[in-house]
Amino acid sequence: MLEIRGVHTFYGNIEALKGVDLDVHEGEIVTLIGANGAGKSTLLMTVCGSPQAQRGSVTYEDTEITRMATFDIVRLGIAQSPEGRRIFPGMTVLENLQLGAITTNPDFFEDDVAKVFDLFPRLKERSNQRGGTLSGGEQQMLAIGRALMSRPRLLLLDEPSLGLAPLIVKNVFRVIEKINKEGITVFLVEQNAYHALRIAHRGYVMANGKILKSGTGKELLADPSVRAAYLEGG
Amino acid sequence: MQNTFEYFLDQLINGVTLGSIYGLIAIGYTLVYGIIGMINFAHGEIFMIGAFVSIITFLTLGIMGITWVPLALVIVLVMSMAVTSVYGWTLERVAYRPLRGSPRLAALITAIGMSIFLQNYVQLLQGARTKPIQPVITGGMELMSSKMPDGGTYVVSLSYLQAIILILTIVLMTVFTIIITRTPLGRAQRACEQDRKMAALLGVNVDRTISLTFVMGAALASVAGTIFLIRYGVIDFFVGFLVGVKAFTAAVLGGIGSLPGAMLGGLLIGIIEAFWSGYFTVEYKDVAAFGILVLVLIFRPTGLLGKPDIEKV
Numbered sequence A: 001m002l003e004i005r006g007v008h009t010f011y012g013n014i015e016a017l018k019g020v021d022l023d024v025h026e027g028e029i030v031t032l033i034g035a036n037g038a039g040k041s042t043l044l045m046t047v048c049g050s051p052q053a054q055r056g057s058v059t060y061e062d063t064e065i066t067r068m069a070t071f072d073i074v075r076l077g078i079a080q081s082p083e084g085r086r087i088f089p090g091m092t093v094l095e096n097l098q099l100g101a102i103t104t105n106p107d108f109f110e111d112d113v114a115k116v117f118d119l120f121p122r123l124k125e126r127s128n129q130r131g132g133t134l135s136g137g138e139q140q141m142l143a144i145g146r147a148l149m150s151r152p153r154l155l156l157l158d159e160p161s162l163g164l165a166p167l168i169v170k171n172v173f174r175v176i177e178k179i180n181k182e183g184i185t186v187f188l189v190e191q192n193a194y195h196a197l198r199i200a201h202r203g204y205v206m207a208n209g210k211i212l213k214s215g216t217g218k219e220l221l222a223d224p225s226v227r228a229a230y231l232e233g234g
Numbered sequence B: 001m002q003n004t005f006e007y008f009l010d011q012l013i014n015g016v017t018l019g020s021i022y023g024l025i026a027i028g029y030t031l032v033y034g035i036i037g038m039i040n041f042a043h044g045e046i047f048m049i050g051a052f053v054s055i056i057t058f059l060t061l062g063i064m065g066i067t068w069v070p071l072a073l074v075i076v077l078v079m080s081m082a083v084t085s086v087y088g089w090t091l092e093r094v095a096y097r098p099l100r101g102s103p104r105l106a107a108l109i110t111a112i113g114m115s116i117f118l119q120n121y122v123q124l125l126q127g128a129r130t131k132p133i134q135p136v137i138t139g140g141m142e143l144m145s146s147k148m149p150d151g152g153t154y155v156v157s158l159s160y161l162q163a164i165i166l167i168l169t170i171v172l173m174t175v176f177t178i179i180i181t182r183t184p185l186g187r188a189q190r191a192c193e194q195d196r197k198m199a200a201l202l203g204v205n206v207d208r209t210i211s212l213t214f215v216m217g218a219a220l221a222s223v224a225g226t227i228f229l230i231r232y233g234v235i236d237f238f239v240g241f242l243v244g245v246k247a248f249t250a251a252v253l254g255g256i257g258s259l260p261g262a263m264l265g266g267l268l269i270g271i272i273e274a275f276w277s278g279y280f281t282v283e284y285k286d287v288a289a290f291g292i293l294v295l296v297l298i299f300r301p302t303g304l305l306g307k308p309d310i311e312k313v
């Protein structure tokens, strides 16, 4: 579904991605783990063309999207809940969700909102509250919900468990599995390697802008070097 | 100074109609500032172009024999909005978009340059002399009258012209408030204001949204241009300067970036000017408006309805 081949991405002179190859197949949960600054968020943003890859190619369902504009890429059915959540602080929960639905047929809106509220009942109670006043966990739910509003076929999630209480983390991972079972392919960036690898079909390990290792979730969980680097105490 | 209440009412009507002009222009400053964080100093010239398109259309209609006022007015408004919008769109496309992401100073200087360019452009095309127009809308209605001590009567009236200006302004402001607060376009605009990158990630065409913002601002300024023309009857290539600066003042007074702020600011500046001219002297009316601005900014640096810039994201 998503093919990333030899992708190099730069911020000015800094080479954040140094030739990344990665695949996400339809129906999978694929996770990408790695230390801070490895380039995980950069990879997710490169898929969405912001920034664009300088070299290499990104292909989504046989369409090369490497040089496409961000708003055209996401219209192909890719949605991202980005690093830092990026909720619109001055808008209500409902307006944030409406913005998520900007690329879809307005007729779907009522149903889709109901589905999101079903996944995150908390959001329903807060639907008229401004995004900036939500708690971190609620913002995370809203970011995921907003991404779902576009009816994506590929969902990119950047550290959805960051800063959440353990109980809520569990819930978020449950939701991710549920979303996936309903047919949405998930590409998940996580620091929380243990949880991520447990729910993932396959995983990649990234360091310094390169893919170090890949394998099924089970394989990586069992891999001693992965355990040492990312799972100690996890 | 007898009949104080009637006199007061008179000035108020004057002030509100004047404020309509400032408010309509101020919205353009505020929308553009909100979405790309720059002061479009050429916006006053967009207003001036709106006034010129209006006068050309009026005169053309006159030659064609279309003199029935309601029809002529509608055609003039539509023409003026359409042509002026194209100018607003082009201005952004040609002068500002290439500078997106460059330092603010570059955009600011470009805006001042575009302002001078547009003035000279109109001067070249239309000449430097003032252009007059016959009164288009005459007559009015009496609101109240009272006996003066010397035996005369003091009549407070609302001219049809003023009534039309008020109705037009109220309708336009309502429509634009609805667009900004309730429609997908308005949501996209506010999203671009708050986080342009995220807006793009959701599928908003950011460039197009910014273009449409310039078009909306220009359309409103063009209506202000039409109103200015029919109210004062004369225009020249330089009218955009002072009116533009005052509308900008209005936007800052109300809180730049805030839509209701721009409307309120416009209204206040208009009223202050009218009362100053009515009760004190006409000479210092500009100073009065700017003086109030300075005072307000000392106590409320973000303007009357402005929000502080810092937001938890």
Ligand SMILES: Nc1ncnc2c1ncn2[C@@H]1O[C@H](COP(=O)(O)OP(=O)(O)OP(=O)(O)O)[C@@H](O)[C@H]1O
Pocket (backbone or CB within 6 Å): A011, A014, A016, A034, A035, A036, A037, A038, A039, A040, A041, A042, A043, A083, A191
């Ligand atoms: N906007 C930017 N400008 C310059 N350098 C950047 C920018 N964004 C990221 N970088 C650099 O690119 C590298 C990769 O950053 P990235 O955010 O992709 O890491 P990450 O794997 O997501 O890290 P984390 O786990 O901390 O979120 C880092 O060295 C970072 O400093």
Ligand SMILES: [Mg+2]
Pocket (backbone or CB within 6 Å): A040, A041, A042, A083, A158
């Ligand atoms: Mg990151």
